[in-house]
Amino acid sequence: MDTARSFTPVHAGDIGAFDHEADVLVAGFGCAGAAAAYEAATAGAEVLVLERAGGPGGSSAMSGGELYLGGGTAVQRACGYDDSADNMFAFLRVALGPHADEEKLRLYCDGSVEHFEWFRERGLTFNPSLYEGQSWMPPTQDGLMWLGENAYPYDVVADAVPRGHRPATESYGGWMLMEKLVAAATEAGTRQHADTRATGLVLDGGAVVGLVARKYGERVTYRARRAVVLTTGGFVDDEGMLADHAPMLLGHGKVSAGLDDGSGIAMGMAIGAATRGMSVTQIAASILPAMICRGMLVNSRGQRFINEDVYPGLASVAAVRHQPAPHWVIIDEEGYEDIPQRDLWNVRPAFVDETLSGLEKDLGLPPGALESTVATYNEHAERGEDPYFHKNARWLRPLRPPFAAIDPRRGFEPGGEGGGSSTGVSGFTLGGLRTTTDGAVLDVSGNVIDGLYAAGRASSGMHGEGYISGTSLGDGTFFGRRAGRAAAAGRRDG
Numbered sequence: 483m484d485t486a487r488s489f490t491p492v493h494a495g496d497i498g499a500f501d502h503e504a505d506v507l508v509a510g511f512g513c514a515g516a517a518a519a520y521e522a523a524t525a526g527a528e529v530l531v532l533e534r535a536g537g538p539g540g541s542s543a544m545s546g547g548e549l550y551l552g553g554g555t556a557v558q559r560a561c562g563y564d565d566s567a568d569n570m571f572a573f574l575r576v577a578l579g580p581h582a583d584e585e586k587l588r589l590y591c592d593g594s595v596e597h598f599e600w601f602r603e604r605g606l607t608f609n610p611s612l613y614e615g616q617s618w619m620p621p622t623q624d625g626l627m628w629l630g631e632n633a634y635p636y637d638v639v640a641d642a643v644p645r646g647h648r649p650a651t652e653s654y655g656g657w658m659l660m661e662k663l664v665a666a667a668t669e670a671g672t673r674q675h676a677d678t679r680a681t682g683l684v685l686d687g688g689a690v691v692g693l694v695a696r697k698y699g700e701r702v703t704y705r706a707r708r709a710v711v712l713t714t715g716g717f718v719d720d721e722g723m724l725a726d727h728a729p730m731l732l733g734h735g736k737v738s739a740g741l742d743d744g745s746g747i748a749m750g751m752a753i754g755a756a757t758r759g760m761s762v763t764q765i766a767a768s769i770l771p772a773m774i775c776r777g778m779l780v781n782s783r784g785q786r787f788i789n790e791d792v793y794p795g796l797a798s799v800a801a802v803r804h805q806p807a808p809h810w811v812i813i814d815e816e817g818y819e820d821i822p823q824r825d826l827w828n829v830r831p832a833f834v835d836e837t838l839s840g841l842e843k844d845l846g847l848p849p850g851a852l853e854s855t856v857a858t859y860n861e862h863a864e865r866g867e868d869p870y871f872h873k874n875a876r877w878l879r880p881l882r883p884p885f886a887a888i889d890p891r892r893g894f895e896p897g898g899e900g901g902g903s904s905t906g907v908s909g910f911t912l913g914g915l916r917t918t919t920d921g922a923v924l925d926v927s928g929n930v931i932d933g934l935y936a937a938g939r940a941s942s943g944m945h946g947e948g949y950i951s952g953t954s955l956g957d958g959t960f961f962g963r964r965a966g967r968a969a970a971a972g973r974r975d976g
Contacts, residue, residue, distance in 0.1 A: 488748065491752055493684070493685055501702050504528045506522040509531075509693060510534075510713035510940070512713060513660065513663060514961070515531055516663035516664050517959040518962040520672070521967045523966075523970075525970035525971070526970065528671070530704065531673070532678045532693065533678065534714075538664045540741065541737070541939075542660050543656045543659075545655075545955060546619045547658060548655070548952035548955065550629065550953045551595075553595045556598070556608075558645070561626050563643045570594060573640040579947065581759075581946035583944045583946070597963075605665070606649055609624060611625060612624055613628075618770075621652055623648075623651060629645065629646040630793025631643055631645060633791045633874060634872035634874070680693045682694040684703070684704075684705070684706075690709070690932065711936065711966065712750060713937050713962060714745050714940045715742040715746070716742045716912070716914065717743060718763075718909065719736055720743040723747075728911050730761075731910075733905060735904065735905070736908060736909070750931075753925075754926055757914060758942035759912055762912040764799075764912060764954075765907060766794070768890040770825065770829055773811055774790040776879075777813030778856075778881075779801065779809060779811055779812075781806050782805075783851055784845075784851030786859070788800045790873055791874050795951065796949075811888040814884065814885050815883075816882065831888055835884065860880035863881075890907075910939070910954075912942075912945045914940050914943070915940060919961075920968040921965025922968065938961075
């Protein structure tokens, strides 16, 4: 799409009478929009949320529901872990880096315990128990999980403390999070216009004073007496924007509700807003954490390239961005049988062989490559060591025949054949509009655009080039709250 032309701003003088008005207009009713709307409403503003879908939730409602929180939450303490804001910051500045926004990150870590309690006050519950396994998404109702904090190099830069906070439901928990946030925003007095897609900002001089939208094909205009908050999500669903900014995701699956088309980002860019980190993406390959930690992950040359007990998103990025494909998960029978059934996700081996040389032929690997990799791995594993990649000794054990290879391109579906149409990789975008710590959008000269705020994936947030589960929902709600409060305070005359 031609973002500049498709989202051209409208001048207030060309509208005449607006169809609707409110103190604060929020575009998008996902987690960031709900948090912004709640805080603006409780600050005394009249709030109206525009949602292009038939109801609230968006990609947030379809997510796993993890919230990356720490610093000493009640759940952490109940599970026997001491944490601090400094320790959390030390981990995240590396895990979300390089080039994380350290000013935002510092605020997030310092405010993490308060943010956790804010969720509890909105009615979200977290069971005081820890899921000890390796998984993208625990199939239990445990309220805490590890997200790579106990893996190298993160266990060196910070004390290993789990911070993946999960609502009290099994597997996907985003629906529960959004149910509570939408209820809180509604009870605070927020109004909602569903099936209403924002298409452009309204300007009065250099200030943003409203939105133009489409509802059932008709043009609708909205006046904001104080401010507009853009929380419309990222741009993974727009092929043109991906090609321009994040081509790494072209051809892969999309982690979204199907409506992350970058419209909020484009509306901001159309009036001169700056962006940050538009090439940064989260990448998830169909590799099972419980499987790779018991075996190994290799590239098309049969070589290992990362410690396989790391957060699986980081292993995915390392593979897809930096290693020749295809990638293979190698495991032996003992390791496979050791995986709890609930963590297998119906994944079955693509090839099984008594010898590594036979497996090499099946996979099209260079002769002797996998044999050399496994021999080196086994030699060190016998001593409980992994000098090249530093996998935790908990997972180190020599691999013995028979051996199996799992093809991540087959995905996690039952039967897992994949039909040759899937890459087994999916992702979403992390870059967006450049904002202050209170969500005010900055222009390309570094000046605040009067009346315009952004949060969630429509903004660049606190991420650098890394990602950890729970930092999207955590970042979106934390800075969404700040944007909502700042927008409510942005009174104008008239």
